[in-house]
Amino acid sequence: DAGVTQSPTHLIKTRGQHVTLRCSPISGHKSVSWYQQVLGQGPQFIFQYYEKEERGRGNFPDRFSARQFPNYSSELNVNALLLGDSALYLCASSSVGGLQPQHFGDGTRLSIL
Amino acid sequence: EDQVTQSPEALRLQEGESSSLNCSYTVSGLRGLFWYRQDPGKGPEFLFTLYSAGEEKEKERLKATLTKKESFLHITAPKPEDSATYLCARGIREKLTFGTGTRLTIIP
Numbered sequence: 001d002a003g004v005t006q007s008p009t010h011l012i013k014t015r016g017q018h019v020t021l022r023c024s025p026i027s028g029h030k031s032v033s034w035y036q037q038v039l040g041q042g043p044q045f046i047f048q049y050y051e052k053e054e055r056g057r058g059n060f061p062d063r064f065s066a067r068q069f070p071n072y073s074s075e076l077n078v079n080a081l082l083l084g085d086s087a088l089y090l091c092a093s094s095s096v097g098g099l100q101p102q103h104f105g106d107g108t109r110l111s112i113l
Numbered sequence: 114e115d116q117v118t119q120s121p122e123a124l125r126l127q128e129g130e131s132s133s134l135n136c137s138y139t140v141s142g143l144r145g146l147f148w149y150r151q152d153p154g155k156g157p158e159f160l161f162t163l164y165s166a167g168e169e170k171e172k173e174r175l176k177a178t179l180t181k182k183e184s185f186l187h188i189t190a191p192k193p194e195d196s197a198t199y200l201c202a203r204g205i206r207e208k209l210t211f212g213t214g215t216r217l218t219i220i221p
Binding site for chain 2: 004031033035040041042043044045048050055056058090092094099101102103104105106107
């Protein structure tokens with residue numbers, strides 16, 4: 001079975017640009033979450049989407065936004081990129097009910113020059 | 114809000130030398146405790162979920178335990194392929210709060 005897939009794997013942008021990252025969840029998973037992982041740190045929660053609605057938001061500025069599509073895939077958008085946005089962006093999916101584990105993709109490595 | 118602290122930050126062991134990794138957290142209540150393994154350049158790989166104090170789970174050379182305030186990941190007779198960063202997280206409703214991880218190196 002295919003796991004969580006993310007694209008692109010690597011991306012280089014300059015300050016002020018915007019970026020769109022994509023995620024396809026595991027088949028049958030309806031919940032998608034996004035995390036930012038800075039080098040040497042644990043992942044930090046950005047958003048959670050379920051049934052195309054935002055169900056949770058972490059402590060990130062409004063430059064960060066996301067959406068979920070009818071097929072449960074998701075996009076993360078970041079506007080007005082800053083040097084500090086350089087990180088590994090991880091997408092995770094889970095089935096619904098109780099505290100089901102989240103399964104992560106291998107992420108998009110975003111570098112801001 | 115949950116705070117999750119992992120120790121040690123890094124651990125080097127000889128092959129076959131057993132040890133334990135610690136994960137402590139500040140908020141009790143109805144949340145899961147999750148352990149993940151992360152290899153360089155990869156996303157976290159799910160290992161265990163623990164819900165209740167006293168619960169234990171095992172997988173190959175790994176055993177996870179849970180108390181009201183902390184969790185331990187015990188690694189028995191590790192092999193070089195067990196080298197990775199081990200992350201723990203507390204979560205509810207798909208929002209996970211992660212620790213900074215323990216970077217484990219197993220020396221042949």
